Amino acid sequence: MPQLRIALAQVNPTVGDLAGNADTVVEWTRKAVEAGANLVVFPEMVLTGYPVEDLAMRGSFGHASRAALDALAARLGEAGCGEVPVWAGYLDLDEVGPRNAAAVLHGGAVVARQFKHHLPNYGVFDERRYFKAGTTLDIVRVHGLEIGMVICEDIWQEGGPIAALGRAGVDLVVAPNASPYERAKDDARLPLVARRAREAGAPLVYVNQVGGQDDLVFDGDSMVVATDGTLLARAPQFVEHLMLVDLDLPGGAARMDVEVADDFAVRRVVVSTALVAGYEPAVCPTVAEPLPEAAEVWSALVTGLRDYAQKNGFRSVVLGLSGGIDSAVCAALSVDALGADAVYGVSMPSVYSSAHSRSDAADLAERTGLHYAEQPIADLVEVFVRQLGLTGLAEENVQARCRGVTLMGLSNQHGHLVLATGNKTELAVGYSTIYGDAVGGFAPIKDVPKTLVWELARWRNAEAEKRGEVPPIPENSIEKPPSAELRPGQLDSDSLPDYELLDAVLDDYVEGDRGYDDLVAAGFAPELIDRVLRMVDRAEYKRRQYPPGTKISFKAFGRDRRLPITNAWREGGR
């Protein structure tokens, strides 16, 4: 039976870095060719990175992307990779407008190109803002086999281009993707890809990028499924990976001679006709297991933080260490992302700080090896309180703000990226001080609910123990009752419901977008609903000024959940 050796290039591009991303494509193609691949597939818009947002509409960038694609095709030819067709996503710009496009590069030239049909415009996506949809399908014959393509969202929608490919007849479908990570999304992907393979009547090659881009992180999870939906190979998550798969393909798919399948204009392009016999030795397909949930989330957070720092040119991070669980988890993430030598932790005790706030912070530093310093804030706070006559909440907040100014001062002086250590629960209910603990260029756990922060801490410590390493997070930081320590003896539980309960309400209200009646029906007490929803609604202004941070949930604060600040709507009519 005819065979193809397919290379899935699960790479980590950088938005806007046309030159660097082109280098990546050349380098990985060369590796794939050396490994005997007959074709190489890169992720969606690999040449520009994804998402480019409004850069899509800037003519200069669109032209540069097209020019970079042509240059890339030529370079591949010169690099001795011209015989192997390469599927590479890029930004196109034609007379209709900008396009989310992917091209086939072969023989030093662009031999086929196609535009994304389904443009997602929900959640974090604004693709109808940026792109015009495509209506053509280029089917490319490689070693006598017909290869169709769909781009990302095209496989999330029933019918459309996949059905058209099925009708036109293809031996294989390749699907370049830039599908952001969220919890449990990999559970949805495989059945979906399997369904589309059946719909197309051909095996499907799904290639997703890895890496972080502002608040998005991509997990890879690239895979190949057979026509019947069987999973044949799967790449590991969150790492760059070249996956080779030998596929036996019966061929003879081109059932349709006409050029239109449904609403799509089909173009057939011939790259090569000679069939490939089976390889000896065959590549042994690997099916990576998806990571267990805590490991997956941890990897997402590490990747998002690492790439934000590195792609923005930071060599180090600085964060406040309160002795509490949030800053401890952020510190552990930072150490995993950048190495202990790149992490600067600062304990900033006030007059209300407990002894354990310092000792737990120092313990964390010792366990992880990060740089540790103490900057007591009592003197800083005192001049503000005295000069401005601050009391109550104003006095509490000035403590948090003196810490913010301290971290920013250290950042300006030493070039560190400041991390905000707030979690999603705090951000939801506004339990944070704007320009205080909210200060930062990046917020690693802003999409992690408090209860999950604890779970991650326990998981990370257990992992360390399994590996015979020192658990990074002090047990006391995990076990002690959480407190902002902004007044004597203060505990979070003075101001907030129990975190288990609070996170349950927030999961329904924020992620589920459920209204008052639904929350009552879910069994929450009306007083609790009122209290929590009021806090959430009133904190919108704080969230608007919060730093970006890695999305791991179905609905993260930020572009995922767009609500007005000026908003008189109160659930339940209260």
Add this chain to the structure above:
Amino acid sequence: MPQLRIALAQVNPTVGDLAGNADTVVEWTRKAVEAGANLVVFPEMVLTGYPVEDLAMRGSFGHASRAALDALAARLGEAGCGEVPVWAGYLDLDEVGPRNAAAVLHGGAVVARQFKHHLPNYGVFDERRYFKAGTTLDIVRVHGLEIGMVICEDIWQEGGPIAALGRAGVDLVVAPNASPYERAKDDARLPLVARRAREAGAPLVYVNQVGGQDDLVFDGDSMVVATDGTLLARAPQFVEHLMLVDLDLPGGAARMDVEVADDFAVRRVVVSTALVAGYEPAVCPTVAEPLPEAAEVWSALVTGLRDYAQKNGFRSVVLGLSGGIDSAVCAALSVDALGADAVYGVSMPSVYSSAHSRSDAADLAERTGLHYAEQPIADLVEVFVRQLGLTGLAEENVQARCRGVTLMGLSNQHGHLVLATGNKTELAVGYSTIYGDAVGGFAPIKDVPKTLVWELARWRNAEAEKRGEVPPIPENSIEKPPSAELRPGQLDSDSLPDYELLDAVLDDYVEGDRGYDDLVAAGFAPELIDRVLRMVDRAEYKRRQYPPGTKISFKAFGRDRRLPITNAWREGGR
């Protein structure tokens, strides 16, 4: 000839305030009925306010909006307004999804409803995220005349529902709008509305809302044009206004018996058939002149600030007064928006502050009557500098941040809304200190380029002189060379190009989205382009955390211009 007395209700709704907005509709309908109106037209989504953003997708809010609409219809009937049909926009929710809708209320019930067809998804708009498009047209017979409707964007697009109405035959078209202000937009509206009236073959009643909603402000500018495009009446900008217009309508429009015009299902609804004779005395139509440019921008800024403060429950604002032009203009805007008694200005001199920074601030306070206080920051700064060993930029920034903490402390203690006084030019090039002068709940001039700030100051002073009032802004604040005064003798011109030149480059790069080659072709020096674009690109992270402020330009920072922070693209390939 049959006549209709039409009431255009140019009102100021609040997002989410279903009860308050319904009250507004009842109150204004009553006034219109008392004035003899035969029909009343309110703006787009008047019942929910606009834009409701993701609230559109929350089922509880959609159901509440529908229920509020039914209740409003009943209330209008009970209030003795049941005989006069009222066009009122709302959020609908049906089995297809959320709808940007408008209904006709008559006889205590909803007698017709229609969904917006063209959903804008560019600039500040994300309507394809929120709404499903309509495909029906309800044409309502009122006093024997056929009245069709289109909603906002429907009139900005060629063809579509307007053409369908023209084909179906109508005597009048009403168009509820929520069309945000931007400079020179009113110049575009009239020709557009005139064109659509000709396309529909009927006079067109254009009703737009007024007021501020987060970073948007609506200018009203409601109008009636004749079938031939002649402007018959126009409401003043930025004020609530009930405009009555007597229109002679020849009638006999219902040319089409079939129920489908093009792609639209047309439904005819009869409210009343008896023709109305001419009124005596007739209403004398008023055609308000559009405001001169500076007055228009000033009104937009005043309205945006006033409504942000009031709709969010703030009675007062606090801002730093540096003696410079930006804070002086923000103070004058605040006084115009909220009254001098609601404005608290704080001079926060440092060791580098000039004598005139205080005297100009004090002069401004005296001219405007705002509350004035001095809070020297030398002691506050000194403890940070000493404790953290800050030098250079870190020391400069800590001054701005101590001012930020001071303002936030006063806000927390006294409940003022903090205003950030930065202008668009600074925001563009990152010439501001994050968590320092960028601190604030609202930024009144964030979309005003520096050169326009000066122009507005001069205009406002001249206006005061015309009215025989004290010009609010000290001449010295306008004339002296701008300086951040963060080190001895510092001037903006040390770090930035001349503002005239800088604003010209920014206008092309930010508003025009022009690339490197276009900027060179426009005559800017390559070194200047490189320098400015680099500053703009690198400051994206600061803009993300900047407070909202009134959009007055074609492209404001914020939801209007969405660029990645992590972005390696450099125009000109540098």
